Amino acid sequence: MNILMKGFFYNGKGYAEGNRVLLHMLHRSGYNVKALPRDFNRERKIALTDKEYRYIRHLESTALTSNDIFLNRDVGFRMGARPDFRVNIGHTTFETDRIPADWVPILNKFDEVWVQCRFNIKTFRDSGVKVPLRFIPYFFDDKRYVLKGDEMQLPLREDSYKFLSVFQLCERKGYDLLIRAYLDEFGPKDDTALVIKVRGPDETPRLIRELEAHSKPASKRPTVHIVDRMMPTPELLSLYRACDAFVLPTRGEGWGRPIFEAMIMAMPTIATDWSGQAEYMNERNSYPVEVERLVRIKNNPDYAMYNGHKWAEPSVEDLRKKMRHVYEHRSEAKAVGKRALKELLEKYNMASVERKVKAELEKFRKR
Numbered sequence: 001m002n003i004l005m006k007g008f009f010y011n012g013k014g015y016a017e018g019n020r021v022l023l024h025m026l027h028r029s030g031y032n033v034k035a036l037p038r039d040f041n042r043e044r045k046i047a048l049t050d051k052e053y054r055y056i057r058h059l060e061s062t063a064l065t066s067n068d069i070f071l072n073r074d075v076g077f078r079m080g081a082r083p084d085f086r087v088n089i090g091h092t093t094f095e096t097d098r099i100p101a102d103w104v105p106i107l108n109k110f111d112e113v114w115v116q117c118r119f120n121i122k123t124f125r126d127s128g129v130k131v132p133l134r135f136i137p138y139f140f141d142d143k144r145y146v147l148k149g150d151e152m153q154l155p156l157r158e159d160s161y162k163f164l165s166v167f168q169l170c171e172r173k174g175y176d177l178l179i180r181a182y183l184d185e186f187g188p189k190d191d192t193a194l195v196i197k198v199r200g201p202d203e204t205p206r207l208i209r210e211l212e213a214h215s216k217p218a219s220k221r222p223t224v225h226i227v228d229r230m231m232p233t234p235e236l237l238s239l240y241r242a243c244d245a246f247v248l249p250t251r252g253e254g255w256g257r258p259i260f261e262a263m264i265m266a267m268p269t270i271a272t273d274w275s276g277q278a279e280y281m282n283e284r285n286s287y288p289v290e291v292e293r294l295v296r297i298k299n300n301p302d303y304a305m306y307n308g309h310k311w312a313e314p315s316v317e318d319l320r321k322k323m324r325h326v327y328e329h330r331s332e333a334k335a336v337g338k339r340a341l342k343e344l345l346e347k348y349n350m351a352s353v354e355r356k357v358k359a360e361l362e363k364f365r366k367r
Contacts, residue, residue: 001365002064004085006036007073009056012047012199012230013168014257019073020052021139023059025354031361034062038074047230069364072110076103077305081110087364089113091136093120093254095172095275096309097294104128114360116255117276136356137279137348138255144233145264147341151242152235156225160193161327164243164267166236166258167250169203170302174249174272176210177316179224181249183214185320186222192327193223195243197236204228240265245326245333249289249319252311253277260348263340268333270322274312280348285340287326290318 003026008016016039026033035056048056070085074092076099081088090110094103104127107113112132115121121133156162163182167173175196182194198207204226211224227239240246246262247270253259256277262269263286271277273288281288294310326333 001031001068001361002066003031003033003069003071003361004036004064004067004082005033005071005073006038008039009035009037010039010048010053012232014255015074016047017233017257018139020048020056021141021350022073022357023056024141025139025350025357027059029354029358032062032064033059034064035059038078047232049232049234069361073114076100076106079106079110081106087111089360091115093117093276094123095252095254096123096297096306096311098123098309099127099129100305101127107131111364112360117279119275119278120254134360136360137353138257138260139353140257140260140264140350141233142264142345142350145237145261147241147266149241150234150238152238154193154195154225154242156193156195156223157191160191160223161245161330162193162195162243163245163247163323164195164197164240164262165246165248166197166239166261167248169198169206171300172251172302172306172311174251174314175207177249177314177319178247179210179214181316181319181323182224183211183216183221184316185324186327187216187220188222190222190327193225195225195227195239197227197239199228199230201228236261237265240267243267244330245270245323245337247271247319247323249314249316250275250277251313255279260344263337264344266334266337266341268326268337269340270319270326272312272314274314280344285336285343287322287336289322290315 007019009019067085069087070082071089072079076092088110091114093116107129114134114136116138186192246267250272253276259271259277270287274291291312292315295313297306297309300306
């Protein structure tokens with residue numbers, strides 16, 4: 001079958017990373033697949049290796065001999081079914097208790113919609129999506145996530161206990177809660193460091209303002225180190241290896257790529273017990289943070305489409321408690337991280353995800 005796959009491919013964001021893996025998967029499975037990038041030129045080659053770049057460029061030139069399947073993986077409002085293809089499949093995700101109302105008619109024009117978590121099965125259906133919804137877990141190259149390898153050199157004490165957080169700087173990620181909990185809980189007598197990795201230097205001033213606004217005097221604060229740039233996956237994995245635990249008090253996720261990555265890197269992981277990551281997080285393999293309540297979103301400074309929806313408000317008290325526990329019970333935390341690696345690779349390895357994808361596609365061959 002001939003497949004036209006449209007989406008981001010050339011940047012370092014979650015959609016593009018997943019699209020690259022899915023593109024490989026389709027090609028490897030024997031489908032005649034053509035890549036149709038919607039990247040802006042200025043984003044090309046950011047966070048890609050030369051080999052990845054050449055591979056996508058090669059698949060842009062594929063000649064389709066028939067219009068069998070159009071697969072559009074993107075943010076909902078950017079998507080659109082194509083009537084010139086026999087079958088249209090949309091793949092998207094959302095992080096709150098519903099999807100924007102203007103997404104619903106767009107998604108209902110597809111033959112089916114793929115989502116990454118059962119949380120979205122419910123939120124999409126409750127929002128009015130009528131077409132079949134299929135649960136297809138997150139796409140990642142499990143062969144790349146190896147525990148042994150290069151470790152990023154950080155300007156921190158080698159024996160400091162390093163908490164890592166990776167996110168795009170926006171309110172949804174709960175960075176304000178993270179900074180408050182870390183600075184409240186730890187001090188200079190605790191040999192800790194919080195390593196915060198954001199996407200670029202333009203995000204750093206907002207992060208620094210949040211740090212400076214905390215009431216604790218600078219002399220009594222624990223160490224915070226900021227990494228503000230995009231990275232190819234191999235370099236990002238070297239950052240995971242250089243740190244001891246992962247923490248992200250997010251207010252909502254469609255899957256939680258950095259959370260999942262940390263867990264398959266065997267890091268003890270602390271994250272909010274709500275939304276997409278609840279698909280794979282549990283009390284055995286991680287440290288879920290309690291949710292105080294769901295709150296109505298108002299005047300969101302990052303994305304107006306969230307306004308009027310609800311998302312989680314993680315408990316800062318429980319976040320502090322979980323961070324302190326991991327810091328003081330390191331052997332236990334390592335064992336929890338190893339259990340996460342084992343559980344997630346057994347359940348979400350790419351061979352099993354590839355079988356799910358092929359089963360969904362092959363049912364259309366008879367049409």
